[in-house]
Each structure stands twice: as structure tokens, then as C-alpha cells.
Amino acid sequence: MKKVYDVIIIGGGVIGSSIAYSQAKRGKKVLVLEKNRLIAEASSAAAGMLGAQAEIDEHISMLKLALKSRAMFPSLIRELEERTGVDIGLVNKGMIKVAETEDEVVNLKKQISFHRDWDEAVKWLTTEELLEKEALLSPSLLGGMYIPNDGQVIAPRLSLAFIKAAMEYGTDFLEYSEVVDFLIENGCMQGVITATDTFHTENVVVTTGAWTSQLLAKANVEMNVYPVKGECFSVIPRVPLVSSTIFSELGCYIVPKKDGRVIVGATSYCNTFDKTVSLQGLSKLMERAGSLLPEIGSAKWEKSWAGIRPQTGDGLPYIGAHPHYKGLYIAAGHYRNGILLSPITGKMVSDMIDDVVTKEDISLYHSFRVDRKLSTKQTT
Amino acid sequence: MKKVYDVIIIGGGVIGSSIAYSQAKRGKKVLVLEKNRLIAEASSAAAGMLGAQAEIDEHISMLKLALKSRAMFPSLIRELEERTGVDIGLVNKGMIKVAETEDEVVNLKKQISFHRDWDEAVKWLTTEELLEKEALLSPSLLGGMYIPNDGQVIAPRLSLAFIKAAMEYGTDFLEYSEVVDFLIENGCMQGVITATDTFHTENVVVTTGAWTSQLLAKANVEMNVYPVKGECFSVIPRVPLVSSTIFSELGCYIVPKKDGRVIVGATSYCNTFDKTVSLQGLSKLMERAGSLLPEIGSAKWEKSWAGIRPQTGDGLPYIGAHPHYKGLYIAAGHYRNGILLSPITGKMVSDMIDDVVTKEDISLYHSFRVDRKLSTKQTT
Amino acid sequence: MKKVYDVIIIGGGVIGSSIAYSQAKRGKKVLVLEKNRLIAEASSAAAGMLGAQAEIDEHISMLKLALKSRAMFPSLIRELEERTGVDIGLVNKGMIKVAETEDEVVNLKKQISFHRDWDEAVKWLTTEELLEKEALLSPSLLGGMYIPNDGQVIAPRLSLAFIKAAMEYGTDFLEYSEVVDFLIENGCMQGVITATDTFHTENVVVTTGAWTSQLLAKANVEMNVYPVKGECFSVIPRVPLVSSTIFSELGCYIVPKKDGRVIVGATSYCNTFDKTVSLQGLSKLMERAGSLLPEIGSAKWEKSWAGIRPQTGDGLPYIGAHPHYKGLYIAAGHYRNGILLSPITGKMVSDMIDDVVTKEDISLYHSFRVDRKLSTKQTT
């Protein structure tokens, strides 16, 4: 019996799940193929920050995209929670990028100017204002940039909700199903082949994060998406320590989740898929977190983990159709912004598959096209 | 800097580890590449039976190979334990294949005749003799075939000992390193490419179990190795229940491990890589184990798991050089006999790489050659 | 420094947490002392059924209490979820007590008559109606009693929500704090002594479940609360199998939780605190569940566990003040109804401490008084 789908998505992380949900809601028969378990890589390792303004401080298209996606969250979360009963843990208490050095003060104030064009609410907090807002922060901090509209979610729950909701619309999810080859005829996608089966479709979406280059090589498509490992840990404080997310550009963020745990992240190692956690990574994160928020020392240790984030040559995700093969779409390379960008990515890919991209969107989406020229390597 | 090895082994299970140990001991510089964690698939899921005579009752070459490998264990285990300090848990208390029906009695007596040519010790036990030997077996059993020389080990510990010993001889093991392509020049292996690196060598050994077909497809080598999932569980009895391994051909074995736990296995599902455990699989195993050894019901539940075993079209493993590519060796498809056959497989592949196969061995090894004609599909 | 509290509660399970929440909300300074971890015993092991009518079919006072407590859930859950953000997983899809034998048909129809006085909605379903409601139930069932108003929650989440909410009202929770003695002067409670500390109060509430007799012995109070071990397991079906809770009096219930897992329980062993799970217990539960709902066999195995439920001589919980010591309250012996009865127990004990029990309540509460004459041992 021939198994035919409207769309086949390869990869069971937050990007694949979001696209599946979007397409399924539009009435498509969707199949998601995951080589191991669903939500097992970067999507479950993420701290869940929606750092549209905290993380993006230079590239205008990226900021526009991030703000667009951030704006989709409130109604999307409501919709998903009602439909699936999954508590996604949305918290809207803002982020504070703190300054430990005078250089950072200068830099953050520059960022405020940049963001003021987009969000009046962003503002500078003096040390005094900072401590008024978050009393347990270190008094040696020199102030901070307050971003009231950057919230956060419990990352694996967002993916779980996309999956459950997509299932209700009839989407099939197959775990332990690695795609070993593509079926291509006359330059048109015809399906995919797993180790044990063949599935037919005219639309294939590759959402395999840091594993994207290897998969696309099977179709002779070259794409520079490389892994950046990040280590995190979580603790459980006896009483709440902070209400906003605290963010330092010297390599540390502290995210107080809705369920009471606090996630501290993240280190950065390029070009490795090794998910073990190093003692030095943990030790450095602890030292950093303790210098921002001394009282975190009294919290109970929970656990540590590492995620493999997909980075690209120019630091922008690839989202779009592949020019050589009709029906091949790619959505990968979201690096640290996969959770934040998942709603807009779902919409973008869906619009492209359904050929309903608006004029306004086209110009924005152009920056993320798959065949863009790779300008410069971005260091991480 | 060019990374050059004498031998690169793909796959960090018991077969790859045994070959690595064998080659390293002979002075070779060896690299083992594992796409996830070492000892993570069938090699750790196995019950560890060395069932040379319990499992093989028809194919003469296979039996010869199994007996040869079984005979290597005592000195190998001693060597590995002394070198690494790992307790491999060798138990030499034999196996009993029990009969629940008259048909099985007939069948087992036929097996005894077959095996008598090879091992005088194999013999029939009446129900009375059975219960004298293992007092807690069900008195409704009709007798059994006693195989005193089929022992057992703690499966993941054997692999661990191979790995540690190979490391001491200088072997490198890289986890999270998936081979995405082969380097081949003029039909000669020149190395392998992982997602993040390139390694050079003139000898590549593929030991990737049930994942072998997909990997070899990258070199345009077609090979029929397919997955057969098996579910198991373990319990901890308050007092020892049996000393021998109990084996029923109606689909159940009970293995009393040296560390006190008892492993019960295994179901069989073809063509799936899904490692989840089904309720019906567990339920059936429990019912089967309870009818052989009623007292097992009083034992404490420990855990369940599933392993993906590599089966081949004709039921024999592939062990040998590939005829099209100089320097490409394959050792896969050991199905339920990977632990048992790991020592001889290590020796075979090593002998082939070093071109020191004896005349006597050549004729035996012929049966397992990589380019043998696939006769008939074996049902499982 | 003297540590003085309005109320000290011994026991960090659902009963203790509910009382803590109730008292804290009324403005009291409350301390909860737990000898190990919070929510570690029966409260986390429970399947979370609110079986006011499913579980209680004889004792009128108990039924009244259960209905009163069940009625408190909707607004309580809303209040707790809003306050704490914990998703308690309330599901209001009813229970079905199914009949496998003609005797059960007769018995269940008798129960319907009994309950009809209290809830018009209870009704008999023929096999056909049963299958119309729950298509995957075994067609060999002879019908069932449908109880639309018996819902269910995720048991450990209810306790967690009580605890978090009580904390917000200023309650202190101390783990690893075993009470080793009581401070009593002139027949009045003055405080409690742990292994490392002394705490003062005039009101002590003992909510230590199956461990209550031993604790009260320290105050020379004799009380017959004994342990009944129950084993459970959970599975994760690929698609929902049932929407109502399925309940068989031959020893099995199947509870489809809001988060997708299905809990199957429970065996019953008297007079043991041993929390290990036996193979025979699991095996029997699987066989029972499979005969009610054959398709459950295809679900994925998740895990098993055991809880130690507190039963009493006459099968009714003890809730009330102790007649010999002023300020000593006891709330224990809720057996399988601890989750269901936690709201009303919180209110009862709070009302007694605050001396605001209404006339109407007094007559109901009388049945559960601590010094009632123990009539007959109830078998389990």
C-alpha cells in the first residue's frame, strides 16, 4: 500500500512540530519522521527564553522576524493549551541584561538606542533601580537594560503542545525512523526512504537542526549548518530568587521557570555533537551565576545537561524552498532562537508550501532564503 | 594536521570493541567512531548467553564458529579482567532447553543427536532429573536438554572490558561521531568523514549492527541486514531461583546473572528500530516465565528495555572483506549471537586485515563472506 | 530563639498539605515537618481518582463526606492553579464500574439504587451502551455503572499545589525532619521535638498516613492505622484508549490521565511497608487490564511503583481532636480516598482548630472522631 502524504517533515523538534501543527491546521495530511525520540535535542535542552530583544542587537531582518514571532506567542499559547491541556509555562516578566563592566554599560546603552525604535518599553536601570526590581542581584552590578516584553516558556512543553495539537488534526509522528534517502524525480521531491519504509509526498521539509548538513548531503545539497554545544544546569531554590530572566553577555543567563526551577546556561563549544557535560563548563557557569545572583548558592542542585544548537555561517537561520528541487523546504540553523522563532517559522514554511506569501512578507523572508550568499563566518 | 590510523572501526558495540582490542593488541593504531554512546544498542541489551549449542541447531558452519568462539572465553575473560579490573560476570553453569510439549521433546532429542557429535556432555534430563537439578522449575515440564558448556556473561561488561583494554593499547574512541561518508580512491578505502571531521586510514571496519545497510549505502554497497527488536525485563529474587540458564523454544529464556538479577527475554519484532517496550510484550514474557518457573512471581521488579538486533537474509552474520573496495571490512548481522561470537569475530577480522588467515580457517570463514549469494529469507 | 507556630503539621502528604493550606489561608503561621521528602508516599503513588461514588457503596457518613469533598474540587482546583501555576490535571469524564460476571451485574445494580438517592446521574449501561461510550472496551463485558460526576486529578500535582499555595501564605515546610517526641504539659500540646530541633505550638496535627500508629505511640496514644501496599503501573498509548476511568471490583482500575499516560492499579497487601514491586503483582494487573481493555497491550510501558495506603480497623478515616490531649489533632487512615477527601479534611481540621464547626457538620463529623469504638475489622 502506498503511503502518501501532503507534507513530510523530517525532524521532531520544535521547528518541525510547529510546521506540522501549522500545516495540519490548514487541513494537510502530515507525517513527521524522527530518527530517535521526539523533542530529544536542542528543543528540550533550551532554557526557553523568548529573547527577541535580548538576543538580537544588530541584524534588522532578524529582529523584525523575532518581534513578529514573539507577538504570536500569547494567542498561540492560549490556543495550544486549550487544545492539548499542556501547561507551556509562559511567563511574561521580562528580561534584564546586566552590566558588570563599564564597557558593558556603554554597549547596553547602545542596544537600548537600537531597540527604542521598535519598543518604547526598553529602558536602562541604575543599580538602585535594578535592586529595587530584583533585590537579590549582586549590588556590584553597574545597572542593566530592562526588556519588559521578552518572556519565556518551558521549552520541551512548547514542542509537546505543538505535537499533541498536530496529532489531533491527524498528523502522524514516527519515532526511530531515520531518513536514509530522498526520492527525487526530474528535480521534484517524490518522497523519502527510511531504513524500513518508503513514504510518498511532493513536499518535504527538513528541520533537523544541527544534523541538517549531513541529511541534505544525501540530496547533494550543500548547506553550512554546524553544531554548537551548550551546557546548562538547573537548581530549585527554596524561595523565588528573581522574577525576571537575568542575562549577562559575559556568558550566563538565569531563567526562573514557572514550575519553580531555575535554569542557568549556557556554555558554547563549536563543532561537536558530544552531549556530555564537562566539569569545567559547570564550574564556570556556577561561578558566573553566583557573581550575578549570590543567593543562588543556597538553591538545591537538580541536574545538568547539554544541547546541540544549529548555527549557520552568517548567523541567520535558513528558512525557505530549495531552488534546485521543487518541493524541498528547509528550516534549520535557528541557533539559540529556535523556541522564539518556532511560531513564525511554522507560518513561513506553511505559507511557502501553500504559495500564499504576502508581498510584505516576501521582502522580509528574503533574508532567510536558502540560497543566499554566505558572506562571513560569524564567530560564536 | 592529518589524522591517520591503521584501522578505523565504525560502531562502538561488542563487535567493534572486540576487533579494536584484537587489532590494538597486535600493535595497530585504531580509532573507533560511534554515532551516539558506546555500548548503547544490542550489546548492552543482550542477556549475555553464550548459547553455542542452545541457539544453533542446524547450520554446521555456524555451530563450528560458535564453538570456536565459546572456547575462547575462559582465557579471554581472565585476560580482560586482569587488564581492566572489570568484572565480566562469567558464569559456567550450563543451559537447559526445556520441553513443554511432546513435539518439543522430539525436537530436543533430535538436537541432542546433532550436538552429540560435537560435545559428549549434552544430554537429556527427565522431569525428575530436571527438578533435581533446578528444584523450582515447573513440575509440568516434560524434561529438557542439558548443555553444560554454554555459559553466560554480563553483556555490557564484556564490551566495557574490550574498550578499556583497547584504550590501554592506545585505541581512540570517539562518541557522538557519526560517519556521513567514506573516502574512496580508485576502489581503495582512504578514510571516513564525520559531520565535523575527516580521518584517514586504509582499513575501515563496519560494525554497526542493525544500522549497517544504511551506512553501507553511502558507499553504494547493498547489504541485507535488518533490525529485529527484542524486549526483555529483569527481576531481583530474594533468594536464587535457578543456577542454570533456562531456555524455551516457545519464546522465553531466564538467565540468572552473577550479580543476582535475573534477566527474562525476549520478544521478536522484525523491521523496526523503535526501542519502546510494549505492555503486551512484557505481559507475554511474564506469563511464559511464570509457567516455566512459577516462583519467579515473588521476585522484585527491576526494569525493562528493548534492543535492536541485526538479522540477515540467511540468518548468518556477514564477516569479511568487501570484494569491490580494498580495505573495507564488514562484521555485522550477528542477530542473537553477538556476545557469543565477538571473540572469534575479533580474531577473524584481525586475521583478514593482517592477511594471516590459516588454510583451516579459510574454509570455515567462507560461509560468512560478504558477497555470498543470499539463498532464502529466514523467518524469525 | 524560640520557634513558635500557630499550628504544626506532621506529615508532608496531601492531607497535611491541605490542612496547611487551609490554616495558612486563614492567617495562621504554620509549620509542616516531613521525615523524608514531601509528597513521597501514598500521595504521589495514588492514581488520583475522585471516586466518591465508585469507591463508597455502603457507609452513608463516608458517602456524605466524599460527596461534600468532591463538590469542593472545581473551585479549589481553579483557585490553586491560579495561585500556583501548577496544572493539577482535573478531568471530569466520569467513571464506569464494569461488570464481568452476572454477580457483578446484580451488585452494581444494587449500588445504582443506593447512589440514585444522592445523584440522579448515576445509571446502568448495557454492553452496547458501554461500547458506544468507550469503543475499545472488551465486548465480553456485561455492562457497567456509569458515574458521570466522579472525576480525577494528577495526584502528586494536587499536593504540590497545596504546598506551593501554603508557602505563599507563609507556611514553612521542613523536609528530613522526623518528629521524635511531643512536648506535652498538663495534658496540653506545647510543641514537638525533631532529631535536631524543638518547635513550639499549641496545635499539633498528625497526618502521617500509614505511619501514624508508631508516631502516636510516642505520646502513648493507641490508634489502629495499618499499612496496605498497592502496586501500580503506567503506560503511554499512542492514541487515547478510553476517556472515562474504568473500574472493576475484581481488582483493577484504568485511569486515563490528562497528560496522556494511563495508570493501572492496584494490588493490595496488608501489613507491609515494603515498597518494592513484585513480578506477580504486575503480571496480574496486566492480565486484568488486558481483559477489560484489550488494546492497552499496544501501549508503551512507562514504569511501576508501589504506595503504602493507611487503612483503619473499621475502614473509616480518623479526623478530629484527641480527647486526652488538648491541641492534638489527627487526620489519618484515608486508605484509597486520601486525594478525594483532602479538601474536606483540610476544612474539618481547620474548623476544629478554629472552633467554628457548624451544627450541621458536627453530626456528620461525629462518625470520624478519633475515640470512636472500633467495631469490626474490615477485610481488604
Next chain:
Amino acid sequence: MKKVYDVIIIGGGVIGSSIAYSQAKRGKKVLVLEKNRLIAEASSAAAGMLGAQAEIDEHISMLKLALKSRAMFPSLIRELEERTGVDIGLVNKGMIKVAETEDEVVNLKKQISFHRDWDEAVKWLTTEELLEKEALLSPSLLGGMYIPNDGQVIAPRLSLAFIKAAMEYGTDFLEYSEVVDFLIENGCMQGVITATDTFHTENVVVTTGAWTSQLLAKANVEMNVYPVKGECFSVIPRVPLVSSTIFSELGCYIVPKKDGRVIVGATSYCNTFDKTVSLQGLSKLMERAGSLLPEIGSAKWEKSWAGIRPQTGDGLPYIGAHPHYKGLYIAAGHYRNGILLSPITGKMVSDMIDDVVTKEDISLYHSFRVDRKLSTKQTT
């Protein structure tokens, strides 16, 4: 049916197990009662150092006892491993107490003089000698005291071997069996009462570690044994980092176990039974370990845990008969030396029960008698 035993031991840790083994080997019918799981507290949390000379540097009786116990290990381990098949992981590669400050140099040299009377082998290593022995230690260390005869074992395995060996001699072990009272007649032990049962014996041994004071209070025996929490963590280095155990008196030890992991311990918090691990505890241990052995940073994180060690008023364990009750023996308060002292404690208590203490031993054992005058509080 009356359950009568020659000896009942309360507590299933290393001390209770050792006494059980010793008594069972002498032909006694022994029962061990454990309130939770066997080997669940300090006995499994210990790093397993046999620091007779590393840990004891002042009290002569304690040192004598420790040396006597250390000397028992080689033959005991052999005996237990042969009998039970458990690999106890004895490593005899010595300890090095390193000096980071000039004060420590002076102090350690004083210790060497003290120990030289007992063991010629103890000697000072200069920084150069230190690095020759352990190349990866920090070159900023000022030297160290080398103790070649202080080995180490895998702590939980030692208890497991005692238990398995005692079982083979017919000892009963009951888990989840908390003693709630003692049966005493005319000042003679007659048995113990658990929550669900009564057991008769004329000899009761209390080996309940940090929980001893509370238990003995039930017999109106006052005894000052208090809890000292210690946090540890383990890592798995890719290659061995050190072969000896490294010990700093500024609060850190690094123990390279036979199975490849490295244990780092331990913090010290008095008067708490709370087994949670704090972030600051971990952070401090990491910082300390990194300053002794910088390369440990590259090791893989495994896990962290805490144990509750039993300390006494004067820092010496209580081992002996209680003067008020005939048949009551106590063996508790071994603080950080429980593993090391378990063999001699087993022998001592056994000798006392059997009334075969030699003249020579009497004078040594006197220091550890139960009714000794508590002189001064030892700080920790």
C-alpha cells in the same frame, strides 16, 4: 509462631552488615532490620577511603583501631569476593595529603613524625617528587605526605558483599522494617517490635548511624550521636588523572575508583538530615578540586549526592555493650571512618556478644565503650 533469633541487628548499613556477617559466620541465626532500603545512607554515599593514617592524626586508640581494621582488608576482601562474586574494587595505591600553604607543610611534617612510629612507609614528598608520582597535580602545591598503605574500596559494594555473604550463612534481611520499640524484661533485651511484627532475641545490636540517638531514646538510653551532612560528586575522566587518592585538609579529597569514575568530596554541615545537595557546596568542591588537579575540569560530569555521617561528642565511635541493659549492643558514630572501621567493628561486637574478648583487646576497646564520659565537643 514466635520468631526467635540469636542476634537482631538494627540498621542495614556497612556496620550492621559487617556484624551480621561476622556473627552468621560463627553459626548464629541473625536478623537485620532496616527501616528503608539496605545500604541507603552513609554507607553508599561514602567515597570508600581506607584512610587509617590520612584521617587520624591525634588519637592513639583510634589510630590503633584503624590500623588493625585496615590490616583486615586484604584477606577479608578476598574472602568476600570469592564467596559472593561482588567486585569490591580494592585499590592499594596509597594516599597523598597535599600541602597548599606553609602552615600545612608544617602540620603534615608533624603528622609524619606521629605516624612514623606506626608505619615506616609514610614519607614527605617534595613538589618535584609529588609531580613525578602524579604528573597532573598542580605544580603550585608545596609537597605532600605520602601514605602508601591507605587504600580504598567501592563503598556500597563492600556492604553488598557483607550482606550477600551473611545471607549465604542464613542471615535474614528485612527492608522497610522500622523498629518502633524494644522488648525489655528485668533489664534484659527480649526482642524488638516493628510497625508490623515482633521479633525475639536476647541480643540486639543498634547500628543506625546518625539515627542512633532517636532510636535509643525509645529505650530511655541517651547517646550523643549527631548528623553531619557531606556532599560529593563524581566525574568520569577520559584518561586516568591520578592513581593515588589526593587529600587536602582545606576540605577536599579526590578518589580515583577502580571502575574509572573519580569521586570528589566532601562538604560538612552539622545537625541536619537534609540530603539535598546545594549549589554552593558543589561549586566549592569543584573550585577546590580544580586547584589541586586542574585537569579534572576536562572530565565528564556524572552526578552528585549527599550522605549523613554519624558524629559523636568526642569524635570517637561508640562500640560496645550498654551497661544498663543486658544484651543491648551499640556500634555507631563512625563519622567518616565507617567503611575503614567496619571489619574491626564486626569483630569487636561479635567478640563481645560471644564473650571472647582477649585481654589485649579489652584495653584498646575500652576507649570506645558506650558509657564513657563525654569530655569535649569536637568541632568539625
